[in-house]
Amino acid sequence: MQNPDVEVPVSENAHAADQEEGDELRRVRFPTVFAVARRANGVKDQTVIELRELCRTFVVQRGREEIVTRALGPITLSIADLQFVGILGRSGSGKTTLLRLIAGLVQPTAGDVLVDGQRVRGPGPDRAVVFQQSALYPWRTVEANVRLGLELSRLAKKGTADEIVHRLLDLVGLGDFGGYYPNQLSGGMQQRVGLARALAVSPRHLLMDEPFGSVDAILRRELGAELLRIWELDRRTVVFITHSVEEALTLSDRVIVLKDGLVADDVTINLPRPRDPEAISDDPAFLQLRRSLLTTL
Amino acid sequence: MVRARTRRSEPAAHNELFDPATPRTQTRVIPVRLRLRRALAPRDRALQLALLVTALAAWEFFGRRASNFTFAPPSRVATAAREMIESGELQDAVTESLVALLLGFTLAAVIGISVGYAMGWWRTFGRTLNPFVSALYVVPIATLVPAMIVWFGLGLTPRVIVIMLFALFEILLNAYAGVKNVDPHVIDVARTFGASRLDLLRKAVFPATLPFVFVGLRIGASRAVKGMVLAEMLFAVTGLGRVIIENASTFRMDRVFVGVIAVSLMGVILSAAVQATERRVMRWRD
CATH class of the missing domain: 1.10.3720.10 (MetI-like)
Structure with a gap:
C-alpha cells in the first residue's frame, strides 16, 4: 500500500530526482518511496532486525548475596522488512527488555542485536520508540513535543520541521491541538502525540512498548484501528509489545509469544489486509488463533 | 480551594444544565461584574484583609496602653517610617x-x-x-x-x-x-x-x-x-x-x-x- 500523498512513481527516474533533494530531506519526506524501492529491487522479506543468542540478565544485591535474573533469552530471531510483529507475553516475560535491547537503551549481557546489518551500540533515530506512558515532555507544547526528535537527531531544518510536525499532527487527528500542553490532553490524545513524535523522524523501524496499555478498552481498539490506518499509509517495520492477544492478532503479520524470557510460540497471521478490527474479531481463523495463543500464554 | 464553586444566585442556568438533552460540556460567558469580583476580591482575599485589620487594631490598642520605651503602636511606627x-x-x-x-x-x-x-x-x-x-x-x-x-x-x-x-x-x-x-x-x-x-x-x-x-x-x-x-x-x-x-x-x-x-x-x-x-x-x- 502506497502513501497517497506521495505521487512519485517507483522508477529509476524518481529515484534520481530524489537524490538531488539531499539525503535528509528525502528520508523525512518520502519514507515510502524507499520502502517500495527496496521491495521493487527484489529484496522482499529481507531481514532487518536480527537477534543472535540474545540474553540479558539483571542483578540485584541482597545482603551478602546477589540475585541474578535472566530477564530475556537466549533468543534467536529474524524480523523481516516492513513486517508488523507483535510481541505477546505476560508481565515479566521479558517483552519490554527485548524492545529496549532493540532500541539500544540497554546493552545485551550476551549475544547481538543487528539492525539493518549493523550491530546495535546505542539508541538512534532509525528506531523510534513509542513508550507505554506516552512520556511526553510536560514543558513542551504538543507541537514542540512532536518536533523534539527532529531537533535532537538534527534530521530536518526549521522550515521542513514545521511542515513535518503539522502533517503528523493532522495524521493522528490532532491538527487543532498543536498549542496545547500535554497535561491539557486526555490519555488517548497523549498517546497519539507520542506516536506522532516517533513518526516525525521517519524511522526505518518503529518500536512500540504497550502503547495503548493505559487507556480503556474501547479507546484501545480505536487507537489500534488508527495505528493500522497510519501503517497502511506508510508502512515500516513495527515491533509492537502487548499483553493483549486480541490486539496482537488484530494488528500483526506475525505474533511472537514470550514466556519466561524465551520464545514460546511464533505464529504467522495470514488474516487479510487492510483489516477492520471490528469485523476481524468474528473471523473463525481469528478465534482459532486466539484460542491457541491463550493456551500457550 | 477544595470545595466546589457553587453559587446560589443562578437558578435559571441550573435547569438547563441539569437537562440531559443539552451537551455535557458547555461554555458559558462569565458576566464582567462577576469576573471582576473573582479577580479583585476572592473570598480568601477578603478574609485575609479582615485578619490584617484586626491584627493591626489589636496592636494599636495594646501599643497605646504600653510604655513608649518598650512598645509602639502602628500609628507611631508609620510616623517614624x-x-x-x-x-x-x-x-x-x-x-x-x-x-x-x-x-x-x-x-x-x-x-x-x-x-x-x-x-x-x-x-x-x-x-x-x-x-x-x-x-x-x-x-x-x-x-x-x-x-x-x-x-x-x-x-x-x-x-x-x-x-x-x-x-x-x-x-x-x-x-x-x-x-x-x-x-x-x-x-x-x-x-x-x-x-x-x-x-x-x-x-x-x-x-x-x-x-x-x-x-x-x-x-x-x-x-x-x-x-x-x-x-x-x-x-x-x-x-x-x-x-x-x-x-x-x-x-x-x-x-x-x-x-x-x-x-x-x-x-x-x-x-x-x-x-x-x-x-x-x-x-x-x-
Missing part, C-alpha cells in the same frame, strides 16, 4: 542591605545550581562529594562568623559570604535532588532520538529539574535574608541590622519596628520575585 524616609536614613539602610543580599543570593544561586547539577550529572562526583556537602550543611553558619571577620574584616565581603553560605546548601541540594529524580522516561526519549550529551542536558534534564531548582531558590531566598540580618547585627553593624540595633539601644521601639518590617518586606519581595520567575518559566504548569 515617614521621618526616616524623609531624612533618607531608611533608603540608605535598605540600599546597603540590598546590595549584600542580592550579591550573596546570586552567588549562592550560581554556585549552588552549577555544583548541584555537576553532582547529579557526574554520578561519581556527586557520590564522592555528597557526605561532605551534607556535613557542611549542618554546620551553623553563625559559628563561622568569627573566622570570617579574621579573614575578610568587617566590610561587604564577609557579609556577602555569610549570606551566600546561608542560601547555598538549600539551592545546591535541591538542584542535586532534581537531577537525580528526573523521570527515566524523559532521558530514554531523548536517547532514542540520538541526542548528544549537551542536548540531553539542555532539552531534557534542565527543564525537568526546574521545579526542584525553584524550590531551592525559594527556600534559599528566605534563608539569604536571615543571613543578611545576622551579618548586619552580629558584626558589620550596618544597613537595616544597624537600624534595629541602634534604635533598640536608645529604646526607640517605633524605629525598631520600621527596621523589622523593612527586613520582612525585603524577604517577601525576594521570594515573590523568585515565584514570579518560576511562573513565567514554567508556564506549562497552569
Whole structure:
C-alpha cells in the first residue's frame, strides 16, 4: 500500500530526482518511496532486525548475596522488512527488555542485536520508540513535543520541521491541538502525540512498548484501528509489545509469544489486509488463533 | 480551594444544565461584574484583609496602653517610617542591605545550581562529594562568623559570604535532588532520538529539574535574608541590622519596628520575585 500523498512513481527516474533533494530531506519526506524501492529491487522479506543468542540478565544485591535474573533469552530471531510483529507475553516475560535491547537503551549481557546489518551500540533515530506512558515532555507544547526528535537527531531544518510536525499532527487527528500542553490532553490524545513524535523522524523501524496499555478498552481498539490506518499509509517495520492477544492478532503479520524470557510460540497471521478490527474479531481463523495463543500464554 | 464553586444566585442556568438533552460540556460567558469580583476580591482575599485589620487594631490598642520605651503602636511606627524616609536614613539602610543580599543570593544561586547539577550529572562526583556537602550543611553558619571577620574584616565581603553560605546548601541540594529524580522516561526519549550529551542536558534534564531548582531558590531566598540580618547585627553593624540595633539601644521601639518590617518586606519581595520567575518559566504548569 502506497502513501497517497506521495505521487512519485517507483522508477529509476524518481529515484534520481530524489537524490538531488539531499539525503535528509528525502528520508523525512518520502519514507515510502524507499520502502517500495527496496521491495521493487527484489529484496522482499529481507531481514532487518536480527537477534543472535540474545540474553540479558539483571542483578540485584541482597545482603551478602546477589540475585541474578535472566530477564530475556537466549533468543534467536529474524524480523523481516516492513513486517508488523507483535510481541505477546505476560508481565515479566521479558517483552519490554527485548524492545529496549532493540532500541539500544540497554546493552545485551550476551549475544547481538543487528539492525539493518549493523550491530546495535546505542539508541538512534532509525528506531523510534513509542513508550507505554506516552512520556511526553510536560514543558513542551504538543507541537514542540512532536518536533523534539527532529531537533535532537538534527534530521530536518526549521522550515521542513514545521511542515513535518503539522502533517503528523493532522495524521493522528490532532491538527487543532498543536498549542496545547500535554497535561491539557486526555490519555488517548497523549498517546497519539507520542506516536506522532516517533513518526516525525521517519524511522526505518518503529518500536512500540504497550502503547495503548493505559487507556480503556474501547479507546484501545480505536487507537489500534488508527495505528493500522497510519501503517497502511506508510508502512515500516513495527515491533509492537502487548499483553493483549486480541490486539496482537488484530494488528500483526506475525505474533511472537514470550514466556519466561524465551520464545514460546511464533505464529504467522495470514488474516487479510487492510483489516477492520471490528469485523476481524468474528473471523473463525481469528478465534482459532486466539484460542491457541491463550493456551500457550 | 477544595470545595466546589457553587453559587446560589443562578437558578435559571441550573435547569438547563441539569437537562440531559443539552451537551455535557458547555461554555458559558462569565458576566464582567462577576469576573471582576473573582479577580479583585476572592473570598480568601477578603478574609485575609479582615485578619490584617484586626491584627493591626489589636496592636494599636495594646501599643497605646504600653510604655513608649518598650512598645509602639502602628500609628507611631508609620510616623517614624515617614521621618526616616524623609531624612533618607531608611533608603540608605535598605540600599546597603540590598546590595549584600542580592550579591550573596546570586552567588549562592550560581554556585549552588552549577555544583548541584555537576553532582547529579557526574554520578561519581556527586557520590564522592555528597557526605561532605551534607556535613557542611549542618554546620551553623553563625559559628563561622568569627573566622570570617579574621579573614575578610568587617566590610561587604564577609557579609556577602555569610549570606551566600546561608542560601547555598538549600539551592545546591535541591538542584542535586532534581537531577537525580528526573523521570527515566524523559532521558530514554531523548536517547532514542540520538541526542548528544549537551542536548540531553539542555532539552531534557534542565527543564525537568526546574521545579526542584525553584524550590531551592525559594527556600534559599528566605534563608539569604536571615543571613543578611545576622551579618548586619552580629558584626558589620550596618544597613537595616544597624537600624534595629541602634534604635533598640536608645529604646526607640517605633524605629525598631520600621527596621523589622523593612527586613520582612525585603524577604517577601525576594521570594515573590523568585515565584514570579518560576511562573513565567514554567508556564506549562497552569
